[in-house]
Amino acid sequence: MMSSDKLKRLASTSAVMSCTLGKATCLGMDKICSPLADNDVTQRKTQIICTIGPSCNNVDTLTGLIDKGMSIARLNFSHGDHESHYKTLLNIREAARARPQSTVGIMLDTKGPEIRTGFLEGGKPVELKAGQTLKIVTDYTFLGNSECIACSYSLLPSSVQVGSTILIADGSLTTNVFEIGEDYVLCKVLNTVTIGERKNMNLPGCKVHLPIIGEKDKHDIVDFALKHNLDFIALSFVQCGADIQKCRQIISENTQYSNGVPSSIKIISKIENLEGVINFDSICSESDGIMVARGDLGMEIPPEKIFVAQKCMISKCNVAGKPVVTATQMLESMIKSNRPTRAEMTDVANAVLDGSDCVMLSGETANGAFPLDAVNIMSRVCAQAETCIDYTVLYHAIHSSIPKPVAVPEAIACSAVESAHDVNAKIIIAITETGNTARLISKYRPSQTIIACTARPEVARGLKISRGVKTYVLNSIHHNDVVVSNALSLAKEEGLIESGDFAVAVHGVKESCPGSCNLMKIVRCT
Incomplete structure (x- = not known):
């Protein structure tokens, strides 16, 4: 017999399905075949994370990525050193200054306890x-x-057994261990493939003895993320809630770059192994957000279960109100092709319909031949998927899933x-x-754009991971009526609202008490 929790989850899933499929099936075929309106793209609610690498690491291309829809720039600390990443950071910030109307967050993705292959002869x-x-x-000094x-991984020989599987390069290479030595293993290659250097390696079913936050990760967090006032830490291979607590402790103990005040940097936990899935609830509770990192995860759990894990984790994040990122191989073919496969575009759309706040591009923008095209296509697919959502049904589905009472x-x-919704x-x-x-x-999940007005640029950047949020950084937010009036004027300039339209405003009465949201009013744009 099913537990009440399982029944509730099934009911919630059914409700969300109806809010997407129900709206889509009501569209006429002529509507489906018509071009997407420009304002649908510019008012896209799903945020986009772009990994920065050689293909886009110049101010002109970075500015183009912002124009195409980049919300957050991701720095992958599995590669590169602080000097090279700092140059990238300066380029990102210069590009962001060239587009002051667009807020751009910056994310540091830790190396974590990952295992990688080494460098190759001649590269x-x-x-x-x-x-x-x-x-x-x-x-690791050996050139392969x-x-x-x-x-x-120096403990590889003691971590595997004869018969163990070793997966390399997101599983594109499968090998089987048949001999183990003191400092080596011999494997049989099971499929023909060409691989490059520094590819990820997974040991499904084997216990890996590596710390979640190693010395390199701590150095990267303190002396780069905190020193340079980044907005997000993507914490790799999180296995339990205690891993996030350890990261927060590192942040709170290192205030030398923030005038003695702990940084407000957000911790996004990457779920990419079985332990992370098993302990998801505690991880979600401790985190500021979640990344469903399907690449490594797909090598740790049966690949046919990835879509189930994705939907389940996204649903839990939606109910908890935690931003969730769907990542890995979303438009993988665009590393070499200027057009994605139809399956890839459908994958992006389904991630939106599942409830993702963000979708992420990795090699497509970092090393691909068509970084701007990749962001443009992802933006348009997200916008199209959003038109298929029945937001009224979605609101009620989420509302009914929230434990009561609420604050x-x-x-x-x-x-x-x-x-x-009621006043349109x-x-x-x-x-x-x-x-x-x-x-x-x-x-x-309102159908309307959320205009977040704040006087703190770091708060605006930290909101770039939340679905549907557009930010205005104002000189002051101390006089609510003035702020609302300014927000209406700015939104009107951008075509988000017209004279005579209604807007809903939310703020606190006690302006000296941050977080005291206790007043809502409906105003008309003049």
């Missing part, structure tokens, strides 16, 4: 053939070739979304000192 990819023997050595490659700020945010408001204005009000409104 050239090698071809491995099915049936051949491949030697994997733990001497088609017969022997290095591995960054006053959440009750106000919830009422603001319902009122916006065009925007929802959130005056926010910390960003919490805007995040609470985003949780209930």
Whole structure:
């Protein structure tokens, strides 16, 4: 017999399905075949994270990425050093200054306890053939070739057994261990493939003895993310809630770059192994957001279960009000092709319909031949998917899933979304000192754009991971009526609202108390 929790989850899933499929099936075929309106793209609610690498690491291309829809720039600290990443950071910030109307967040993605293959002779990819023997050595200084490659994990021989599977390069190479030595393993290659250097390696079913936050990660967090005032830390291979607590402790103990005040940087936990899935509830509770990192996860759990894990984790994040990112191989073919496969575009759309706040591009923008095209296509697919959502049904599905009672700020945010639906408001204005009000409104998935007004640029950047939030950084937010008036004027200039349209505004009466969202009002744009 099913538990009540399982029945509730099934009911919630059914409700969300009806809010997407129900709206889509009501569209006429002529509507489906007509071009997407420009304002649908510019008012896209799903945020886009772009990984920055050689293909886009110049100011002109970065500015183009912002124009095409980049919300957050991701720096992957599995590669590169602080000097090279700092140059990238300067380029990102210069590009952001060139587009002051667009707020751009910056994310540091930690290396974590990952295992990677080593460098190759001449830096050239090698071809491995099915049936051949491949030697994997733990001497990471060794330059690999088609017969022997290095591995960054010194305990590899003691972690695997004869018969263990080793997956390399997101599973594109599968090998089977048949001999184990003191500092090497011998594997049989099971499929023909060409691989490059520094590819990820997974040991499904094997216990890996590596800390979640190693010395390199701590150095990267403190002396780069905190030093340079970044907005997000994507914490790799999180296994339990204690991992996030450890990261917060590192942040709170290192205030030398923030005048003695702990940084407000957001921790996004990456779920990419079985332990992370098993302990998801505690991880979600401790985190500021979640990233469903399907690449490594797909090598740790059966690949046919990835879509189930994705939907389940996104649903839990939606109910908890935690931003969730769907990542890995979303438009993978665009690394080499200027057009994605139809399956990839459908994958992006389904991630939006599942409830993702953000979708992420990795190699497509970092190393691909068409970074601007990749962002443009992803933006248009997200916008199209959003037109298929019945937001009224979605609101009620989320509202019915939330444990009651809720705190006053959440009750106000919830009422603001319902009122916006009832009066057909065009925007929802959130005056926010910390960003919490805007995040609470985003949780209930309004059809309207959420205009978050804040005087703190770091708060605005931290909101770039939340669905449907657009930010205005103002000189002051101390006089609510003035702020609402300014927000209406700015939104009108951008075509988000017209004279005579309604807007819903949410703010606090006690302006000296941050987070005291306790007032909602409906105003008309003049």
